[in-house]
Amino acid sequence: MNLLSLILLPLLTAVTVLLCRGGQVKWVAFAGAVLQLALAVALMVAYSHQRAAGNIAQMLFQQQYLLFRGVNIGLHVGVDGISVAMVLLTSLVSLAGVLVSWKIEKMTKEFYFLLTLLALGAYGFFISLNLFVLFFFLEISVIPKYLLIGIWGTGRKEYSANKLALMLMGGSALILVGMLGLYFTAGHSFDILSIANMPIPANTQHLIFPFLFVGFGVFTAMFPLHTWVPDGHSSAPTAGSMFLAGISMKLGGYGCLRVAVYLLPEGAKQYANIIIVLSAIAILYGAFATMMQKDLKYMNAYSSVSHVGFSLLGIGMLTQTAVTGALLQMVSHGLMTALFFAVIGMLYDRTHTRMVGEMGGLLKVLPFISTVLFIVGFCSLGLPGLSGFVAEMTVFVGAWQTDDIFHRAATIAAAASIVVTAVYILRAVAQTTMGPVKNEQFLHLKDAAWYERLAAMLLVAAIVGIGMAPGWLADLLRPAAEIITNRIAGK
Amino acid sequence: MNELLTLMKSELVLTVLIFLLLFVKIGRGVRNEALLPIIQVLLLLNFIVGFFFNGEGSLFGGMFHTSSLIAFEKNILSLAVYLISLLFAGWLKKSQHMPEFFLLMITALLGMFLMISSGNLLMFYLSLELSTIPVAAMANFDLDKKRSSEGAMKMILSSAFSSGILLFGISLVYGATGTLAFAEIPAQLNGSPLQVLAFVFLFSAFAFKLSVVPFHLWAADVYEGSPIAVTAFLSVVSKASMAFILITVLYQVFKPLQSIWYNMLVLLAMATMVVGNLFALRQQNIKRLFAFSSIAQVGFVLVGISSNSTLGVASVVYFMLIYVFSAMAALGVAAVVSHHAGQENIDGYKGLYKNNKFLSWAMALALFSLAGIPPTAGFFGKLFLLAAGGERGAYWFITVAALNMIVSLYYYLRVVRAIFMDANEKPIDIIPLGNTERLGLVICGAGIILVGLAGGIFNFIQTLH
Numbered sequence: 021m022n023l024l025s026l027i028l029l030p031l032l033t034a035v036t037v038l039l040c041r042g043g044q045v046k047w048v049a050f051a052g053a054v055l056q057l058a059l060a061v062a063l064m065v066a067y068s069h070q071r072a073a074g075n076i077a078q079m080l081f082q083q084q085y086l087l088f089r090g091v092n093i094g095l096h097v098g099v100d101g102i103s104v105a106m107v108l109l110t111s112l113v114s115l116a117g118v119l120v121s122w123k124i125e126k127m128t129k130e131f132y133f134l135l136t137l138l139a140l141g142a143y144g145f146f147i148s149l150n151l152f153v154l155f156f157f158l159e160i161s162v163i164p165k166y167l168l169i170g171i172w173g174t175g176r177k178e179y180s181a182n183k184l185a186l187m188l189m190g191g192s193a194l195i196l197v198g199m200l201g202l203y204f205t206a207g208h209s210f211d212i213l214s215i216a217n218m219p220i221p222a223n224t225q226h227l228i229f230p231f232l233f234v235g236f237g238v239f240t241a242m243f244p245l246h247t248w249v250p251d252g253h254s255s256a257p258t259a260g261s262m263f264l265a266g267i268s269m270k271l272g273g274y275g276c277l278r279v280a281v282y283l284l285p286e287g288a289k290q291y292a293n294i295i296i297v298l299s300a301i302a303i304l305y306g307a308f309a310t311m312m313q314k315d316l317k318y319m320n321a322y323s324s325v326s327h328v329g330f331s332l333l334g335i336g337m338l339t340q341t342a343v344t345g346a347l348l349q350m351v352s353h354g355l356m357t358a359l360f361f362a363v364i365g366m367l368y369d370r371t372h373t374r375m376v377g378e379m380g381g382l383l384k385v386l387p388f389i390s391t392v393l394f395i396v397g398f399c400s401l402g403l404p405g406l407s408g409f410v411a412e413m414t415v416f417v418g419a420w421q422t423d424d425i426f427h428r429a430a431t432i433a434a435a436a437s438i439v440v441t442a443v444y445i446l447r448a449v450a451q452t453t454m455g456p457v458k459n460e461q462f463l464h465l466k467d468a469a470w471y472e473r474l475a476a477m478l479l480v481a482a483i484v485g486i487g488m489a490p491g492w493l494a495d496l497l498r499p500a501a502e503i504i505t506n507r508i509a510g511k
Numbered sequence: 512m513n514e515l516l517t518l519m520k521s522e523l524v525l526t527v528l529i530f531l532l533l534f535v536k537i538g539r540g541v542r543n544e545a546l547l548p549i550i551q552v553l554l555l556l557n558f559i560v561g562f563f564f565n566g567e568g569s570l571f572g573g574m575f576h577t578s579s580l581i582a583f584e585k586n587i588l589s590l591a592v593y594l595i596s597l598l599f600a601g602w603l604k605k606s607q608h609m610p611e612f613f614l615l616m617i618t619a620l621l622g623m624f625l626m627i628s629s630g631n632l633l634m635f636y637l638s639l640e641l642s643t644i645p646v647a648a649m650a651n652f653d654l655d656k657k658r659s660s661e662g663a664m665k666m667i668l669s670s671a672f673s674s675g676i677l678l679f680g681i682s683l684v685y686g687a688t689g690t691l692a693f694a695e696i697p698a699q700l701n702g703s704p705l706q707v708l709a710f711v712f713l714f715s716a717f718a719f720k721l722s723v724v725p726f727h728l729w730a731a732d733v734y735e736g737s738p739i740a741v742t743a744f745l746s747v748v749s750k751a752s753m754a755f756i757l758i759t760v761l762y763q764v765f766k767p768l769q770s771i772w773y774n775m776l777v778l779l780a781m782a783t784m785v786v787g788n789l790f791a792l793r794q795q796n797i798k799r800l801f802a803f804s805s806i807a808q809v810g811f812v813l814v815g816i817s818s819n820s821t822l823g824v825a826s827v828v829y830f831m832l833i834y835v836f837s838a839m840a841a842l843g844v845a846a847v848v849s850h851h852a853g854q855e856n857i858d859g860y861k862g863l864y865k866n867n868k869f870l871s872w873a874m875a876l877a878l879f880s881l882a883g884i885p886p887t888a889g890f891f892g893k894l895f896l897l898a899a900g901g902e903r904g905a906y907w908f909i910t911v912a913a914l915n916m917i918v919s920l921y922y923y924l925r926v927v928r929a930i931f932m933d934a935n936e937k938p939i940d941i942i943p944l945g946n947t948e949r950l951g952l953v954i955c956g957a958g959i960i961l962v963g964l965a966g967g968i969f970n971f972i973q974t975l976h
Binding site: 091190 | 822825879884885886890894895897898901902904906909910913914916917920921924927928931932933966969970973974
């Protein structure tokens with residue numbers, strides 16, 4: 021399996037999109053996204069084969085090229101279970117994103133070009149084993165995000181685009197400093213695997229860890245640096261929100277784990293309690309803030325803050341089960357929130373409102389979309405059988421393993437948020453779908469078209485698949501999580 | 512004789528160009544339209560010739576000195592001048608005195624070449640003057656505009672002032688060490704107060720030319736008043752040459768005073784980045800915006816210079832190469848828009864994307880490169896500068912630099928936002944873009960993409976010495 025094809029294929033798609041005209045553009049983008057999904061599935065199959073054949077190397081399919089000889093910077097790619105899962109998530113969300121944007125008319129070519137570029141950045145990020153290249157791919161998505169929100173967005177789009185670009189740039193600035201710190205203390209190398217073998221003094225780890233963790237934390241909406249999320253998500257076009265919440269926020273979580281926690285275990289131990297406190301606050305604050313929202317997009321944005329808090333909580337607990345749970349939550353939240361934004365987009369395209377209060381009785385008019393809304397709502401509140409339950413449950417179990425009052429209290433506080441989640445989700449879903457139809461114009465609305473159905477089915481299938489049979493995903497993630505937590509435990 | 516030909520090859524080529532232009536000027540009846548392509552080809556040849564027959568060694572008892580690194584630095588400057596002849600073709604064709612413009616510009620370039628190659632403070636001073644005075648005349652090239660004359664006047668006065676300080680510094684150096692030769696000064700330096708004072712005066716002159724805060728106040732007015740072509744020359748070519756010679760002076764001549772200049776450089780770099788960026792935030796005029804942003808960029812260059820290592824040299828030269836492409840592209844688009852639509856304010860760029868897609872993307876690419884966002888080369892340039900600055904473990908210093916990248920992103924995004932997002936009832940009409948301008952922008956765009964992603968270029972610079 022050549023991992024570079026994961027970068028080259030989106031690049032090829034993007035270039036082809038630029039060369040096409042008019043109606044061909046979306047078909048090219050669609051074909052590209054389907055091929056990416058096929059490639060991601062092929063990667064997963066090849067990866068499982070290797071593992072089944074007894075290959076126990078930490079990273080598989082490695083490839084290495086030296087780019088900047090004098091400073092020892094090179095392209096180094098390779099995957100473990102976490103990367104494979106994330107690549108799969110990216111390909112699913114980007115295919116769904118292309119599908120829901122089928123009817124976009126304003127500057128179609130530029131839209132799909134930027135969307136493909138976003139996916140490219142995410143693939144590159146998840147397979148890089150070199151900090152420099154990883155950072156390059158992280159940053160590459162700043163321009164597409166900014167332009168997607170600013171040009172195709174709604175509401176206060178310029179403000180949101182600016183806020184998002186500047187806050188993410190701030191996160192990158194911190195990562196950059198931390199990265200250079202690692203480079204100089206770990207023998208002038210950016211290579212993740214070779215840095216991991218370097219003895220880094222505990223003092224240095226304590227110094228560098230906050231830069232890296234907070235930097236990636238901005239990307240994953242760590243409290244109190246989450247403020248770009250509500251504005252960014254609510255102003256972005258549907259596919260943009262799906263990418264932002266489904267993939268981009270996962271870049272941060274992945275970076276926190278792979279770079280900050282994995283490379284600086286002493287730093288992780290030092291600051292674990294702060295991470296736990298912040299994520300517990302994020303979980304509760306996000307849940308209560310969601311209760312106050314009337315706009316569906318803002319609702320999902322704030323509930324994302326709350327849900328992503330579970331991943332950070334899992335990471336902060338530093339046990340194998342909790343970290344596996346955090347990773348499950350990242351995948352599950354990525355799928356779920358992308359689907360949620362897709363449904364909101366479908367509703368908005370038809371009713372031209374996102375206010376919960378102005379909708380009502382949509383189940384009669386739009387049965388398909390409303391059903392999907394039910395499913396995604398249940399997933400969000402953690403109904404067993406859907407992916408959200410599996411992930412949150414694993415985090416709680418993992419968190420409960422540390423038996424002191426502090427960890428227990430944080431776990432209980434986090435678990436309490438589920439009640440709040442149930443309140444806002446049930447209320448929103450009930451108000452939009454049940455009761456009498458509030459607006460007569462709604463009676464003539466058409467239900468989802470084929471492309472919308474396809475996008476929704478894809479994501480629903482993944483959510484239900486993980487919820488019903490979480491074993492395969494957990495088996496994929498657990499060994500990789502174990503390597504990270506073993507380092508922390510000093511094994 | 513043979514040695515003279517190889518070592519001073521680039522200077523001799525420029526001298527031949529100057530004479531050719533003089534003859535053209537004396538002879539009558541050559542139209543600008545016919546002359547400009549010839550000059551462009553000559554400048555291109557000058558750039559290409561720069562890569563061949565490069566010697567190493569010194570001449571005139573150490574007064575003049577060249578090496579593979581210096582030859583490469585000269586190539587960067589030649590490239591920038593060639594790009595100026597392409598990108599500002601529209602303005603140049605309309606100018607009544609086009610031959611004189613090139614005459615002055617190439618003379619200034621010759622001064623810079625000699626300055627980079629100088630091995631003696633006296634030689635340095637003379638060539639610095641040769642590179643400054645023609646530029647002041649160029650700044651006055653928009654003869655019918657009052658601001659242009661005002662800018663030229665400010666430029667002349669401030670450079671005269673800085674020259675005075677420089678001469679004072681040089682005389683103090685001579686008094687304290689008894690020599691002016693670069694090779695002999697280091698042995699005489701012991702850190703006595705007089706020597707430090709001499710160094711401070713000398714360094715202030717550099718700071719003036721590089722528009723380092725607090726010596727930056729002349730820059731914005733001069734850049735705004737001058738024609739954009741001259742702004743480009745001042746903010747790119749002139750600054751690059753000063754940065755190159757500053758490296759030689761600090762790393763070789765004043766190496767023994769390293770502990771002193773390191774602290775100075777750190778403070779000045781931070782002040783320059785912060786002040787340049789903060790002033791740029793409020794600018795409405797695009798030329799003033801670029802003026803202050805170029806001040807901030809110099810701050811980043813100082814971060815790289817402060818490392819005092821081979822990585823520092825390589826990162827500065829590499830960044831300057833990238834800066835040539837990025838700044839030239841941005842100013843080139845600004846010149847085209849200003850020339851055809853008369854818009855120099857950011858608000859005037861609103862809705863530019865509607866009718867001028869190529870120009871908009873060129874500008875956006877250039878701005879993202881200036882802001883240091885991948886996949887553009889500016890990202891690699893900034894990153895290597897910061898890596899060089901971080902070599903000594905001053906993390907708070909590179910943290911300040913990294914945070915400044917956020918501030919700069921804000922004002923670059925203002926322009927992007929105006930071009931792509933802001934609605935405008937009457938956006939700028941389709942601007943007829945000449946072939947030479949298009950070629951120039953394509954070269955810049957290719958440079959912005961390729962110089963970063965092709966790691967070979969940085970590796971090559973690192974092998975130079």
